[in-house]
Amino acid sequence: MENKYVLKMEGITKEYFGNKVLKGVDLKVRPGEIHALMGENGAGKSTLMNILFGMPVIHSTGGFGGTIEFNGEPVNIENPHKAMQLGIGMVHQEFMLIPGFTVAENVKLGREISKATIASSVFGKSLERLDKPAMAEDTRVALNTIGLGVEDYAMVAGMPVGYMQFVEIAREIDKTGIKLMIFDEPTAVLTESEADRLLDTMRVIASKGIAIIFITHRINEVIEVTDSMTVLRDGTFVDRLETKDTTAARIAELMIGRQVEKLVDDMEEDNRKISDEDIMLELKNFYVDMPGEKVKGIDLKLRRGEILGIGGLAGQGKVGIPNGILGLYPASGEIHFDGESIDPTKLGDALHKGIAFVSEDRRGVGLLLKESIEQNITFTATQIQGKFLKHFGPFTQVDYKATKKHAQDMIKALDIRCTGPEQYSGRLSGGNQQKVCLARAITMDPKLLIVSEPTRGIDIGAKKLVLELLAKMNREQGMTIIMVSSELNELRSLCDRIAIVSDGKLTGIFAPDASDAEYGLAMSGVTEGGNA
Amino acid sequence: MNNTLNKKTPAELVKNFVSDNKVILMFVVLSIVCILISGANVSYVAGEVFSRFGRNTCLVLALIIPCMAGLGMNFGIVVGAIAAQISIFWIVHWGFVGVPGFLLCVAMSTPLALLFGWLTGMLFNKTKGSEMVAGLVLGFFAAGLYRLFTLYIMGGVIPYDDPNLLDRGFGLRNAFDLTGNLKYSVDDITFLTTASVLGVVYLLYTLVVYLHGKKFGEGVDTKKFVMQLIAGAVVVVFGIVGKMIPFVATKLGKNRVILADAVMLLAVGLLVYAVVLFIKNRPAKGTPAFNKVLKFAVLAVILFVTNMIPGVNKVYRSVRLPAMTFAVIAFFAAFNDWLVNTRLGQNMRTVGQNRSVATSAGIDVDKTRIIATCISTVLAAWGQLIFLQNLGTFNTVQQQDNVGLYSVAAILVGGANVQKATNKQAVIGVILFHTLFVVAPLAATELVGDSAISEYIRMFFSYGVIAVSLAMHASKKGGKKAKAA
C-alpha cells in the first residue's frame, strides 16, 4: 500500500459558541483503504464529518481551524456541493430515498441524464427531456458493481431495509470521480446477514481504489473489515492504529479512557442499607419498541435504596428502558414494582404506582416551554395524584396559591435561577430547566426516580449541581434512583452499580471501579460478563 | 410480481378492481340510479355532459401539476380564473372580438396569472402542510380584492369609459355579456380549420426540431423529417381541400362536429393506424406489437358497430362537439405528460414525495413549488377563458368562486387523491361529476317534486367528496407516521 493519503485533515479545531468540541484532531486516509472512525457519542465524529462535507452548520457557526488536503492538494470545502465535486460521497444513516420512485430514479436523483429540447434551449436546462434508457444503463452498472440483484425499474417502496441501503450506496458509486465514501453507522439498521453483505460490498468498493471512512460502534465489525482506524475521545485525537496491530479490548479502552475529573464531592457518610433481598423493581424479558433505542429482552433487578446506572452507546437501547416502563413506547414483558406489577401498555400506570421520570428530551418531552415554572413543576402531581386541587363536588379547580407556594419552595430548595415562579420555563438556561424537571419529579414524592441523561446539554457547573442533588436525595431521603446516561464517567462517579446495554440487551453489570477495558467491551457488545 | 398477479382468482381480481375504483364506481352507480329515477332523455344528458366536458376539463387539468409537486389540490386556481376575467374586461372594452380577441385575452391573462401564481406560490411556501386550506382562504381573499377592483376601482379610479358595461357610472355590471364578442370564439372553429391550424403548427414544430438538431449536431433523421413534413402537409391540405368537397364540408366544415361523425372518423382513423402499424412492423402473431394492432382494430370495429345501433346512434347524432376546444383539452393533457418527463417535472415529483430528500439532492424546493403553482395558475386562466367563451355570459363578481371547488371535486371523483392525480382521472372525473350534476336535479324533481333540493345535493356531494378524500388521505398519512414511530 502506498503511503500517499487521499485525505489528510490536520489539527482540526471547532468551537460551538465557546464550547470546544474538536481540539486539534488529525484524520488521514489512504486510497482504497477502509478506515474506521471510532469514539463515544460526543467524541466529535459527526462534527468532523460535517467539516469534511462542508455542511452549512459548520460555516454558520464561525468555521473551523486546521487544514484539509484532498488528493494531495489543500482544499477549502465551503459547501456540500463542493465536497461532492471533489469526489466525497456520504451514505446517510437515514435513507435519502424516495419510495415512490424506481431504483434508477433514486440512483439518479438530482443528477438525471437529459437531452436538449427546443423548450430547453429557450427556457433553460430544466426543461430538458429525461433520457430514461441512459439512466437505467448507468444504474445497472452501479448495481452490478456492488452486486445487488434488483432491477433498475423496481420500485424502492416495499424493499427490505438492507436493499435500500444498497441503493444509497449505488447512488454514491454512480457519481463520477468518487474517491472517498463516508459510511455513517450503516449497519445499525441492518440484519446480521445484510450487515455481512454490506461489509463485503465495502471491500469490493475499496478494492476499486475508493477510500472508505467507516463510522460504527461495533468493534467486531471494525476488526473484521478495516485496515486502520482513528480513535477520538472528547474532541481530542487519541491515536491512529493499524487494525492488524491491535485488539478489541485495546480499542475499547482507547475509546473510553479514564478521566480524572471528579464530578461529585465526597458525600456525607453512607449509612444506607442495601440488600440483595430487598428488590424494588424487577424487569423480566422486557422489550421496548422505541425507534432508534430498541430494547430486546432485558432482565434486571433494582435494589431498594441504591443508585443504578444504565450506560451504553447511543442507539443501543438504554434510553428505551425508562421510556418503556413509563408506557411511552410500545413495550412488553413483566415489570414488578414494590409488590405490584406495572402494565407498560397502560399509559400512566407507572406514574400512578409511584415512579417518577425525568426524560432525556428536556425541551421536547420534559417541559411545557410556554407555561410558567409553577405550572411545570406541579402539573404531573396534579394530574396523577390530584395534588394542588380544590374540590367542589364533582368539579375541581387548580389551587394556584398552593401551586405558587410549592413552586417557590422548590425554587429555593433546588436553587433554580429565575425571575419568579411565573417565568416561562422556555426562557430558562438548560441547567435550570433540568432542575425544573427534577422538581416536578420530586413533587410526586416518588418511590423510584428514573432520570434519563440528566446532564445532557448543560454546562459543567450545572452538571455538578444536578448530580449532587441526585446524590443528596438518595443519601438523605433514601430515594431509589435509576440513572440512564451516555457519560460513563458521570455514572461511575455516582452509581452503586452500572448496567451496560448493547444492541438492546444487557451485556454486564459492573462496579463503578471496574476497568475501562471491561466497560469498553461490554459497550461494544463483544463479551458478556460483569461481577457487581 | 407477474406470477402472483396471474395466480389471483377472478373473484380477487374483481375485488381489487372494486376497491381500487370505489369512488368512481360509487358515482357511476349514483348516476345510473339518478338517470333511472328521473327517466331522463339520454340524448339530453349526453349533450349536456359533453358540453360541460368541453367547458370544464381544462380547468381540471390545471390541478395535476401542483398535485405532483406535493401541493395537494390547488384551490388557488381561483386566482387564475380572476386573471382571465380581468383580461376579458379590457379586451372586450378595447373592442376585440372573435379569435383575435380570444388570443389577446390569452396574451394578457398569461403575465397576470404568472404574477398571481408567483404570489400564491410564495404563500404556499409559507403554509407548508396546509396549502389546501390556505388556497381556499386565498380564493376568498382574492375574490374580495377582485370585487373591490371590479365594483369600485374600474370606472372609479381607473378610467373605463364604457356605459354599456358600467353600472351607475362606475363599477361593472353584475352580468358580463360575451355575446357578439368572445362567445364561442374557440368552440366555433370548424374541424377542418382546426386540422389546418394543427397541421401548420406541426410543420413548424418539425422544422424547428430539425434545424435545432442540425445546429446542435445531435444528429438528424432526414428520412423521418421528410415523412413528418408529408404527414403535416397532408393534414393541412385536407383541411383546405375538405372545405371544397361538399360531403366533407357538411360533415366537418360546420362549427360543430356531430358525435356520430366524430365516432366514425375515429373508427376510420384507428383502422388506418392499425393497418399502417401492421404494414410497417409486420409483427408475428401473439407478440405484444401484434396485440396492439389487434386492439386498435377491434376498438375501431366496436365504435363502428355501436354507431350502427339505432338507439345509440340517435344519442350520437344529438351530441355536437367543438373541435378546437377538444384540441385544446388534448393540448393541456399532452403538456402535463410532457412536463413529467423533463428535468423540471422529475424535480417536482421529487419535491412532492419528500422535501428533505429533494433538498439533499440539490433541488431548490421552494422555487420548484413556485414554478408548479405558476404553471397551474396560467393553465387555470386559460381554462377559465375556454369556460367563459362557451358560457357566453358570466357573473362579473362571483363567477370564479366555485372554480376551485368544482374542479377539485371533479378530479377526486375521477379517483385522484391529494398526492396523485392523472389526466385520465381528470377526464373520467369531469364526465362523472357533471353527469351527476345534470341528472341529480332531474331525479330530485321526480322524487320530491322540487328541483331546489338538487342544489343542496350537488353542493353536499362536492364538499362531501372533498372532505372524505382529504380525511382518507390524512388518516393514511397519520397511520403511516404512527407505524414509523
Next chain:
Amino acid sequence: MTKDKIKKAIDAIGLPRLIVFCFFMAIVITAAVNDIDVASYFSSTLKYFGMWGILVLAMLPSIKCGIGPNFGVSLGIVCGLLGTLLAIQFNIAPAVEGILPGFGPWASMFFAIILSAVLSWLVGIAYGKLLNMVKGSEMTVTTYVGYSAIYLMCIVWFRAPFNSGEIIWPLGGVGVRNSVALETSFGWLLNDFLGFNIGPVFIPTGIILAVLLVSGFVFLYFRSKTGIAITAAGSNPTFARASGIDVDKMRVKGIALSTVLGAIGIIIYNQGFGYLQAYTAPLAMGFICVASILIGGATTTKATIMNVLIGTFLYQGLIIFTPPVSNHLLAGTDISDTMRQIIQNGVILYALAQTKGGD
C-alpha cells in the same frame, strides 16, 4: 423610541391586528366627525358582540387542545338549529307559559340549549375521533367537514317532518322555512332582559351577561384538572403523555366542548336576531368566528378568553360601522361587505402563514 422597539411592539401586537384596530378607530372617528349616529351604531355593536361572543368562544377549546381554529363549528351550529326547531315543534314556550306565566320563553330557550348541548356533545365526540385520525391536516379537514355538514342538513331541513305551522312553509308546505320567527318562543329574550339605556346607548344586559357567564365557565373549566390537561395536550402532546395523559381523549374533549359552544352560540345568536335561519345561512359563520378570534390576538396554537372578547368586539364593530361611513363618504355605495371579505380572509391567511407548518 427606537426603530427596533417599534418593530418589536408591532410584532408583539401583530400586524393585521394593528391594521384592523387602526382601521376601526379611523372609521369610528370618521363616523363621529360626519355626524353619523355613533351611539346607535355602538348599541348595535354591543348587541352583535353579545350575539357572536359564544360562537367565537367555541374557537378557544379547539385551539387549546391542539386542533387549531375549528372551521367546522358549523357541526355545532346545525345541532343548535335542530334543538331550537324541536323546542318550537314541541310548543315548549306556550305550554310552559300556560303553567308558569313569564317563564315560557326561558323554558323554551333552556330546552333548546340543553337538547342541542347533548346532541352536539355526541356529535363533537364523533368529530373529535375523526380529527384524531387526521392529525396534521385538521384545519383542512374541519373546513370541508363543516361545509358538507351544512349542505347535508340543508337536505334534511328541506324534507324534515316538522309540522308546526311556524316552521314549515306557509300554505301547508313541507320542510323548514328559510327563516323561522322566534317571536313565540324566545326571540329577543336575552337582549331585552335587564336592558337599560345610558344616554342614547342601549345596553343589552342579558346577552352580555350570557356571554360573560359562558366565558366565565370556560375560564374556570380551563383551570380545572381536565382543563389544564387539555391545554398541556395541545401545547406539548409528548409532555402530556409523559404525565400519563391520554392526548387523544383530551383532544376529543376539547373539540366536543367547542361543538357544544357552537350549538349554544347559535341559539344565543338566533334569539338576538329574532329569527332562525336554516339552510346555507351558517356557511360563512365558521370563517367569521376564526377571523374574530385571530383579530383578537390569538394564533392557531394559542388563545385566551381576552382574545375572544376583544376580537368579537373589534370584528363586529368594524362590520357595523363600515356601511354608514362608506355610504356617507362614497355617496350611496356600500363597500363594507367587500372590506369585510378582504379583512376577514386576510387575517386568516396571515395567521396560516405565521404557523410554521409542514415537516
